[in-house]
Amino acid sequence: MDINHRNVCGWICSVEVFTAAIDGWVYCDATGFVIWNQEPGLTKNMASETLTSSEYIRHHLQNLTFGQHHDGSWGLAHDAAEAADMGFWAINVDSMAMTLILGGLLMWFFRSVAKKVEAGVPSGAQNFAEWVIDFINDSVRGSFTAKNDVVAPLAFTIFLWVFLMNLMDLLPIDLVPEIAKFIGSNVFGMDPHAVFFKVVPSTDPNVTFGMAFGVFALVMYYTIKIKGVGGFMGELTLQPFESKNIVLKILFIPINFVLEFVSLIAKPISLSLRLFGNMYAGEMIFILIAIMFSAGAALAAFGGLLQVGWAIFHILIITLQAFIFMTLTIVYLDMAHNEH
Numbered sequence: 001m002d003i004n005h006r007n008v009c010g011w012i013c014s015v016e017v018f019t020a021a022i023d024g025w026v027y028c029d030a031t032g033f034v035i036w037n038q039e040p041g042l043t044k045n046m047a048s049e050t051l052t053s054s055e056y057i058r059h060h061l062q063n064l065t066f067g068q069h070h071d072g073s074w075g076l077a078h079d080a081a082e083a084a085d086m087g088f089w090a091i092n093v094d095s096m097a098m099t100l101i102l103g104g105l106l107m108w109f110f111r112s113v114a115k116k117v118e119a120g121v122p123s124g125a126q127n128f129a130e131w132v133i134d135f136i137n138d139s140v141r142g143s144f145t146a147k148n149d150v151v152a153p154l155a156f157t158i159f160l161w162v163f164l165m166n167l168m169d170l171l172p173i174d175l176v177p178e179i180a181k182f183i184g185s186n187v188f189g190m191d192p193h194a195v196f197f198k199v200v201p202s203t204d205p206n207v208t209f210g211m212a213f214g215v216f217a218l219v220m221y222y223t224i225k226i227k228g229v230g231g232f233m234g235e236l237t238l239q240p241f242e243s244k245n246i247v248l249k250i251l252f253i254p255i256n257f258v259l260e261f262v263s264l265i266a267k268p269i270s271l272s273l274r275l276f277g278n279m280y281a282g283e284m285i286f287i288l289i290a291i292m293f294s295a296g297a298a299l300a301a302f303g304g305l306l307q308v309g310w311a312i313f314h315i316l317i318i319t320l321q322a323f324i325f326m327t328l329t330i331v332y333l334d335m336a337h338n339e340h
Contacts, residue, residue, distance in 0.1 A: 056287075056291065057284075065091070067087065069082070092204055102165060103161055106160055145338065146334060148222070154329065166318040169279060169282055173286055176199040181197075238252075274325075
């Protein structure tokens, strides 16, 4: 069957249009957004070059990376291998940009609400802001027993920031990448094949590890500030095994240190990998469902049901992962303030 390739952007608004789209092999992403027409059995046609399903998946999981090339020049990576060769100092531009944009939107929204706070009947935005603040305050009171004015604002920032990052997973799979490709190729003259854009920052381990190590730095700061270096070292070496016998106490020191050090290091690692793993898996499922729309009418219809069900279920994951990250941050800070 000979089908002309053309880019299409529009929403499927009725069953009739959806049926016609499937018959015409219109590719839809995981939220029903029409992206392009294609031949049966192919995943995508991009600048006259066909991407297989595996190539399509890899393209969507690749970050837009900026770093130093082998020749010493600085620029964007053209593929995953080149991005890996850039080393530690490479920057994932898409993750950084989305993180800063979402953080800016968060600050703008609550600042605008705070400037318009009024007595009497509050607006809908003010009601929402007050509800979120009350929810965060209740969470802090339930998990943090010490006194520290930094904890509540920190928990507020972490929960909403992580929630917004996770929420990007509900955007159409190809919406932002296609916009980025259009801007990159037409405005900056970039090769469209080398324009990658991961819209969900929490699917990037650099972002989740960065936040987790930031929390860990605060935990270490308050631990040493409140307990002192001696108290901190005592926690690492004098528990969980204790003895009044001086010889046994000395023998227990290396054992206690290994156990407590592993437990200490596991906090930021588990905090990071839990968020990254759940969001990465969710994004992968959306991508796999999107590919089903190119495999025939039957699989496309089944994929439509899957995408709705998974999106609804994923709302729970998005919220739960933000809540868990916030709660564990509060708990770790509480442990740093209390003697064991």
